Amino acid sequence: MAKQLPRQIEGLKQKILFVGTLVEEAIAKAISALINRDRNLANTVIEEDAEIDRMEVDVEEEVLKIxxxxxxxxxxxxxxxxxLKINNDLERMGDLAKNIAKRVMFLSNCERFDLPVDFRGMATRAQSMVKESLDALVNSDPVLARKVRDSDDEVDALRRIIEKQIEEQIAAHPDRTECMMRLGSVSRHLERLADMATNIAEDVIYMVEGEIVRHHRTTEPM
Amino acid sequence: MAKQLPRQIEGLKQKILFVGTLVEEAIAKAISALINRDRNLANTVIEEDAEIDRMEVDVEEEVLKIxxxxxxxxxxxxxxxxxLKINNDLERMGDLAKNIAKRVMFLSNCERFDLPVDFRGMATRAQSMVKESLDALVNSDPVLARKVRDSDDEVDALRRIIEKQIEEQIAAHPDRTECMMRLGSVSRHLERLADMATNIAEDVIYMVEGEIVRHHRTTEPM
Incomplete structure (x- = not known):
């Protein structure tokens, strides 16, 4: 039995990486759908989430078996x-991508408005954090994991700038309130994606170094 | 060794229940601080989160040891x-309570306004869900766990009503935009607390019945 363990571990690594790739793709598609007001693409993201859900169950069963x-x-x-923990987070990240896609459905009915300045930047940053946290996992790379953790503050700062811009837009154009609030919801989803990539990165650091790095991160400002 | 396992399991149960109690108290205090504009109580919630963080690490170490x-x-x-999974969620629920307490600090500077009609109702409902999900865990009670899961739709519906009321307030009083948006953030935190109680409940059902009940729950509307 013991001799088979490395093969089981390798199989598990491939599986979790596959879930990670599905989640990365879902985020990329959701953001592209948002920027291009592409309802079909948003719909694809919503439909494809079922596969991520199935894979989560599959990975958890595999963990219990091992x-x-x-x-x-x-x-x-x-x-x-x-x-086990990262699998849980990936499934929720898939849900966040799906929720962004649902917001696209609503936002595509809004009058055309310029996205706040840093919106694409925030989306790109959050997306790379997800990719890098998974690379850090598969390569047991605590240096990359720390880089992910450090990027989290950057994404939080971008979210606060966007929130401010949205508040200004609402104050200037009260008729845009509902659309702007949905856009604010997308920026919070992106922030939560970045938070979850940070959780993954911290799990990787702990896995490699046995160091508890959680709870040192910056929390939300007052 | 095998004879000691039941004692280890019992010890773990006591520990996770203790973390649960800390989280329940944090939520109750944060909500009370919000309703009574009590900055001192909000500050206590923020400070006491460190204890929840320490306990999370402690429980995880215990799980690895077992x-x-x-x-x-x-x-x-x-x-x-x-x-292991519930412990992870409880720590994040503590963070949400802390974030509500931080919003109280801001909201206490806003001019006095009536809280939206269903705000207290939503808070009370979310709080009982957390309590019930932990009772379900400690008593291995899938009936109670299913009750928690069913309450989640109720909380989601309340959040949507509150969001609508907030949008109306903003449209009518653009000068209240920032305060109202912070209040909206509190209602989303409550919704996420209810979501996490639902996650715990589903973990309990799976633990007792081996049935995968996740991914059957209602997701966010379009």
Whole structure:
């Protein structure tokens, strides 16, 4: 049995990476749908979330199987436990991408308005954080994981700028209130995606170094 | 070793319940601080979050120890894995309570306005869901867990009503935009607390019945 463990671990790594790729694609498509007001693409994101949900269940079953049959210890155990937590986060990130896609459906009915200045920048940043956190996982790379964690403050700052711009737009054009509030909701979804990439990065650091890095991150300002 | 497992499991149950109690208290205090504009109480919530963070680390270490030393299988393994995931969620629920408390700091500077009609109702509902999901965990009670899951739609509906009221307030009084948007943020935090209680409830159902109930829940409307 013990000899088979490395193969099981490798299989699990491939599976979680596959879920990660699905989530990355969902985010990229949702953002592209938002920028291009592309309802068809938004609809694809909504439909494809079911596959991410199925994969989450599949990965969790795999983790339970490995724990029960192969009883990993030390670094292997830490990897398996990290995958369990990251899997959970990836499924929720898929939900966030789906929710952005749903906002696109609503926003495409709004009169055309310029997106706030830093919107694309925030989306791109959040998307790379997700990609990098998964690269850090698969390569057990704590340096890259720390880079992801540091980017989180940047995304939070962008979200606050966008929120300010949205408040100004609402004050100047009260008739745009509903559309602007939905746009604000997209920026918060992006912020939460970045937060979850940060969670993944911290799980990776803990997995590699056994160091508890959580709870040192900056929390929301007053 | 095997004989000690039940005692380890019991100890873990007590610990996760303790974290749950801290989180419940944090939510109750944050909501009370909001309703009574009590900055001191809000500050207490912000300070006390550090204890929840410490307990999360403690519980996770305990889970790793049990997995490595006692190699639980079947129902015990499912319980330990459920605790790992629930622990993660509880820590984030503590963060949400802290974020509500931070909003109280801002909102206490706003001119006095009536809270939207269903605000207290939503807060009370979200708070009971958290309590009930933890009761379901400790009593392995899937009936109660299903009740929690069913309440989630109710909280979502309340959040949508509140959002509508906030939009109307902003349209009627553009000078209140910033205060109203912070209030909207509190209602979204409450909705996320209810979502996380639902996650816990679904983990409990899965733990007891081995049934995958996730991904059947209603997602956000368009």
């Amino acid at each position: 724990l029960a049959l192969y009883q990993p210890v030390a670094a292997d155990l830490r990897f398996v436990v990290a995958v | 997995l490595a030393l006692y190699q639980p299988v079947a129902a015990d393994l499912r319980f330990v894995v459920a605790v």
